[in-house]
Amino acid sequence: MPPGRPPAPPRPGSAPRRPLVVASNRGPVQFEVSEDGSIEHARGGGGLVTGLTGALSSAGGLWVAAAMTDGDRHAAEHAAGDMEIADEDAKYRVRYLTPEAERFDRYYNVVSNRVLWFIHHYLFDAPRTPRFGRAVRAAWDDYVAVNREFADALAEEPGEPAFLVQDYHLSLAPLMLRESRPDALVAHFSHTPFAGPDYFRILPQAMGDAVLRGMLGADVLGFHCDDWAENFLLCCRHVEGARVDLRRRRVEIDGRSVAVRTYPIAIDAPALRRQATSPAVRRARRELVRWKGDAQMILRVDRTDLSKNILRGFLAYETLLNEHPRMRGRVRFLALLNPSRRAIPEYRAYTRDCLRAAERINAELGTPDWQPVTVVVRDDIDRAVAAYSLSDVLLVNPVFDGMNLVAMEGPTVNRADGVLVLSRNAGADALLGRHALSVNPFDVQETAEAMYEALHMRADERHRRAAGLRRAIGANPPVRWVGSQLADLERAAAARAS
Ligand code: G6P
Numbered sequence: 001m002p003p004g005r006p007p008a009p010p011r012p013g014s015a016p017r018r019p020l021v022v023a024s025n026r027g028p029v030q031f032e033v034s035e036d037g038s039i040e041h042a043r044g045g046g047g048l049v050t051g052l053t054g055a056l057s058s059a060g061g062l063w064v065a066a067a068m069t070d071g072d073r074h075a076a077e078h079a080a081g082d083m084e085i086a087d088e089d090a091k092y093r094v095r096y097l098t099p100e101a102e103r104f105d106r107y108y109n110v111v112s113n114r115v116l117w118f119i120h121h122y123l124f125d126a127p128r129t130p131r132f133g134r135a136v137r138a139a140w141d142d143y144v145a146v147n148r149e150f151a152d153a154l155a156e157e158p159g160e161p162a163f164l165v166q167d168y169h170l171s172l173a174p175l176m177l178r179e180s181r182p183d184a185l186v187a188h189f190s191h192t193p194f195a196g197p198d199y200f201r202i203l204p205q206a207m208g209d210a211v212l213r214g215m216l217g218a219d220v221l222g223f224h225c226d227d228w229a230e231n232f233l234l235c236c237r238h239v240e241g242a243r244v245d246l247r248r249r250r251v252e253i254d255g256r257s258v259a260v261r262t263y264p265i266a267i268d269a270p271a272l273r274r275q276a277t278s279p280a281v282r283r284a285r286r287e288l289v290r291w292k293g294d295a296q297m298i299l300r301v302d303r304t305d306l307s308k309n310i311l312r313g314f315l316a317y318e319t320l321l322n323e324h325p326r327m328r329g330r331v332r333f334l335a336l337l338n339p340s341r342r343a344i345p346e347y348r349a350y351t352r353d354c355l356r357a358a359e360r361i362n363a364e365l366g367t368p369d370w371q372p373v374t375v376v377v378r379d380d381i382d383r384a385v386a387a388y389s390l391s392d393v394l395l396v397n398p399v400f401d402g403m404n405l406v407a408m409e410g411p412t413v414n415r416a417d418g419v420l421v422l423s424r425n426a427g428a429d430a431l432l433g434r435h436a437l438s439v440n441p442f443d444v445q446e447t448a449e450a451m452y453e454a455l456h457m458r459a460d461e462r463h464r465r466a467a468g469l470r471r472a473i474g475a476n477p478p479v480r481w482v483g484s485q486l487a488d489l490e491r492a493a494a495a496r497a498s
Contacts, residue, residue, distance in 0.1 A: 017059070017490070018059065018159075018160060018161055018162055018185075019059055019060045019061040019062075019157075019159060019161040019162075020052075020055055020056050020059050020060075020061035020062075020161060020162050020163075020164060020486075021061050021062050021063075021064065021154055021157050021161045021162070021163050021164070022052050022056065022061070022062070022063040022064070022164045022165075022166070023063075023064045023065070023150050023153075023154055023163070023164070023165045023166060023170055023173060024048075024063070024064075024065050024165075024166035024167060024169075024170070025065065025066050025068075025108065025112070025166070025167065025169035025170065026044070026065060026066070026068055027044075027063060027065030027066070027068070027072070027094055027096060028043060028044055028049045028052070028053055028063055028065070028085075028094065029041040029042065029043050029044065029085055029094065030042050030044065030068070030069055030071065030072065031069070031071035031072045031074065031075035031096075032069075032071040033070075033071055033074050033075075039071070039074065039075045039078060041075070041085065043087060045381065048166070048191070048265060050267075050268040050271065050478045051265070051266070051268075051478035051479060051481050051482045052164070052482060053085075053087075053090040053092060054089075054090060054478065054479065054482070055479070055482045055483075055486070056090070056092035057089075057090040057091045057092050060092075061092065061093070061157075061161055062082060062092070062093045062094070062095060062157060063092060063093070063094045063095070064094075064095050064096075064097065064150060064153045064154060065094065065095075065096055065097070066096065066097050066098075066099065066104065066108070066146070066150075066169075067096040067097065067098045072096050073096075073098050075096065076095075076096035076097070076098050077098065081095065082094065082095045083095070083096075095153060097146075097149050097150065097153060099142075099145070099146050099149055102142075103142045103145060103146065104142075104146065105343070106138070106139035106142035106143070107139070107142045107143045107145070107146040107147075107169070108169065109341070109343050109344055110135075110136065110139035110142075110143075111136070111139050111140055111142070111143035112143070112168060112169045113341055113344060114344055114346070115130065115136065115139075115203070115207075116168040116169075116171070116211070117168065117192065117307075118130070118306075119195050119199065119200060119202060119203060120168060120190075120192040120193050120194055120195050120400070120402075121192065121193060121306070121307040121399060121400045121401075122195065122199055122399065122400055123306050123307060123399070124202065126202075130202065132204050136204075137204075140207055143172070144172060144210075146169075147170055147171070147172035147173045147176060147214070148172075148176055150165075150170055150173045151172075151173045151176030151177045151180070152176075152180075154173070154177050154184075155177055155180045155181050155184075160183075160185065161185075162185050162186075162187070162486055162489050163177060163184055163185065163186040163187070164187050164189065164482075164485065165177075165186065165187065165188045165189070165218065166188075166189050166191065167189065167190060167191050167192070168190065168192055170188070171188070171211045171214045171215050172210060172211070172214035173188075173214070173217075174186050174188045174214060174215060174216075174217035174218040175213055175214045175215075175216065175217025176214070176217070177217065178217040178218075179217075183496075185219060185489050185492065185493055186217065186218040186219055186220075186489075187218055187219065187220040187221070187222060187485050187488070187489055188215050188217075188218040188220075188221050188222070189221075189222040189223075189263070189485070190215075190221070190222070190223050190224075190228065190232075190402065191224070191265070191402045191403070192228075192402040193227070193228045193231070193400045193401065193402050193425075193427070194223060194228040194229070194231040194232045194235070195231060195235070196231045196234060196235075197231070197234045197235045197237070197238065200231075200235045201238075208235075209239065212232075212235055212236055212239050212242075213239060213253075215232075216236070216239070216242065216251055216253050216258050218258060219256075219258060219259065219489060219492035219493075220258070220259045220261060220485060220488045220489055220492060221258060221259070221260045221261070222261055222262070222263045222485055223260070223261070223262055223263075223402075223427075224262070224263070224264050224265060224402045224403040224427035225262055225264060225403070225427040225429075225430040225431075226262050226430065227427075227430075228402065228427065229249065229260050229261065229262050230246070232260060233246055233249065233251065233260055234246075236251050239253070241253060241254070249261065257492075257495070259488055259491075259492065261484075261485075261488055263481050263484050263485055264403065264427065264430070264431055264476060264481070265403050265405070265478075265481050266408070266473075266476045266477055266478045266480065266481050267405055267408045267409055267412065267473065267478070268478055269408075269412045269473060269474060269477075272385065272409060272412050272413055273412065273413060275381075275382075275385055276385050276386075276388075276389055276413040278382070280382040281382045281385045281386050281389075282386075283382075284380075284382045284383045284385075284386035284387075285386035285389060285390065287386075288334075288383075288386050288387055288390055289390065291332075291374070292332060292390065294330075295329070295330055295331055295332045295370075296330060296331045296332075296392040296393070296455050297331070297332055297333075297334060297387075297390060297391050297392050297393070298317065298331060298332070298333045298334070298391070298392065298393040298394075298395055298451060298455075299333075299334050299335075299336070299387050299388070299390075299391035299393065299394050299395065299410070299418075300313055300333075300334075300335050300336070300394070300395045300396070300397075300406075301336045301338075301384045301387065301388070301394075301406050301409075301410070302335075302336075302337055302338065302406065303337070303338045303339075303340035303341075304337045304338065304339055304340050304347060304350065304351045304354070304377065305340050305341070305347070306346060306347065306350050306399075307398050307399050307400060307401060308397075308398050308399075308401075309397045309398050309399045309423070309441050310335065310337065310350075310354045311350070311353055311354050311357055312397065312441065312442070312444055312447065313335075313395050313397050313447070314333075314335075314354065314357045314358055314361060314373065315357065315444050316395075316397075316444045316445075316447035316448040316451060317333050317361070317372070317373065317448070317451065318361050318365070319444055319445060319448035320448040320449075320451050320452050321361075321365050321372060322365075323448065323452075324452060327452075327455070328365060328367075328370065328372070329367065329369075329370045331372075331455060332370075332371070332372070332373075332374065333372060333373045333374070334373075334374050334376075334387055334391075335354075335358065335373065335374070335375045335376070336376050336378075336380070336383060336384050336387060337351070337354070337375060337376065337377045337378075338377075338378070338379045339351070339377055339378070339379065351377065354375070355375060355377070358373040358375045361373055384409075385409075385413055388409060388410045388412075388413045388414055389413045389414055389415050389416075390414075390415070390416060391410065391414060391416065391418045392416055392418050392419070392454070392455060393418060393419050393420075393421060393451055393454040393455060394406070394407070394410040394411070394414070394418055394419070394420050394421070395421050395447075395451065396410075396420065396421065396422050396423060396426060396428070397421065397422075397423045397439060397441045397447055398423050398425065398426050398441060399423075399425065399441050399442070400425045400426075401423065401425065401426040401427060401428070402427050403426065403427035403428050404422075404423075404426040404427065404428045405428075407420060407422055407426060407428040407432055407436075408428065408432070408473045411432075411466060411469035411470055411473060412470065412473055414466065417459070417462040417463045417465075417466040418462075418466065419436070419437060419454035419457055419462055419465060419466075420432065420435070420436035420437070420465075420469060421436065421437045421439060421447065421450045421451055421454055422436040422437070422438050422439070423438070423439060423440075423441040424438045424439065424440060424441070425440075425441055431472055431473075431476065432469055432472055432473070434468065434472075435465045435466075435468035435469045435472060436465070436469070437450040437453060437454055
């Protein structure tokens with residue numbers, strides 16, 4: 001190697017060189033105390049957990065998260081430190097932090113999910129909300145405190161690990177960690193969209209500034225797609241002392257250089273395909289086949305989140321049935337909704353509104369032997385996978401979404417050459433839009449027409465598009481998402497050393 005030239009960064013996907021320390025609000029496993037008093041755990045699904053636990057087991061390291069359930073708290077208090085997780089395919093340590101309950105509530109339910117989540121998904125009803133007063137400022141202090149707790153836990157890790165901090169819950173932790181460990185190698189990844197600069201300015205200025213500066217404490221900032229990365233850069237133009245290079249996607253601040261990059265997350269497609277052959281999924285599929293009869297099936301699978309646009313999805317379906325009365329009795333809409341964030345009043349009200357809309361459509365358009373919409377509000381992954389495999393149309397129409405994994409999961413196990421109707425405001429559209437029917441999620445008419453087109457698409461075109469979706473999804477394995485971030489961190493380390 002020529003003198004002075006830094007070592008080449010590892011290829012994405014190659015084994016990580018240094019230990020990893022992951023931080024996220026929700027941990028990779030959920031603990032439960034079983035009847036005999038023993039503590040058991042179940043692993044969360046999704047590409048994030050698969051990608052990161054895989055990398056953690058090969059590099060060694062720790063995952064720091066917040067206790068979310070009584071079981072988590074019990075396990076954390078019982079262990080009083082790190083816990084070893086040994087699953088069949090991954091072995092790593094976890095540490096669950098246990099902030100005081102009210103503090104956690106204000107950090108999670110108020111600042112993270114009612115303020116920052118709303119900002120990044122454009123969810124406020126601007127003439128009326130938000131109304132930032134003293135309460136939100138008090139909650140902000142708890143947000144700062146929990147971020148501090150995370151940063152302190154990370155700073156305790158010895159050696160020179162790569163720190164991988166996840167999401168809007170922990171936007172302050174990178175700078176806090178940097179202050180105690182100036183040489184730390186830190187990446188922060190946003191799984192949400194990032195609001196554009198005008199909308200971001202809804203935040204009280206001190207909070208907005210703290211969020212941006214906090215994230216800029218990292219060496220590498222990751223987003224699911226270019227639009228969110230660009231929005232972040234545009235927001236940073238208002239940070240005093242920061243120099244933003246939009247073309248090179250870098251921010252210079254406090255004598256450091258921060259790379260702003262796009263790393264689209266992936267799903268664990270082989271694991272999902274294996275799950276699709278399990279007895280539980282087969283059973284659920286048999287039930288759904290009976291339920292569906294000869295009708296075509298439109299499917300949606302979502303958390304009951306305001307960002308998912310469930311209500312407009314129903315209205316679009318209603319438009320389709322009104323404009324094409326011949327479709328009545330020939331199509332069924334299945335909405336599988338996973339209850340989410342029920343402590344937040346807006347979420348409860350939204351779920352109620354969605355259910356009422358479905359009931360109204362059923363009452364107005366249904367017949368004794370045909371119910372237009374079936375809504376199931378339950379966390380049932382086996383039923384979701386079974387439904388994915390059978391659906392003719394998968395509707396994924398979020399208002400805004402960082403990526404959206406349903407758009408990847410559905411086509412991976414679908415056996416009916418199902419068509420994807422996909423919001424242009426989902427990060428997934430950058431990856432899959434070519435093979436989907438893309439829609440403006442606010443345009444109910446366009447969404448109705450796309451669903452109609454999907455239901456009537458010629459078999460060869462459906463086949464071509466379904467194959468395209470599977471190819472695009474398969475070309476992006478979870479190891480690449482982690483590997484590319486680690487490669488960029490090594491580049492940052494090399495640049496710092498030179
Ligand atoms: C989004 C966020 C994640 C979060 C998930 C579920 O995907 O980016 O950080 O874990 O929603 O939300 P919850 O509040 O239940 O953790």
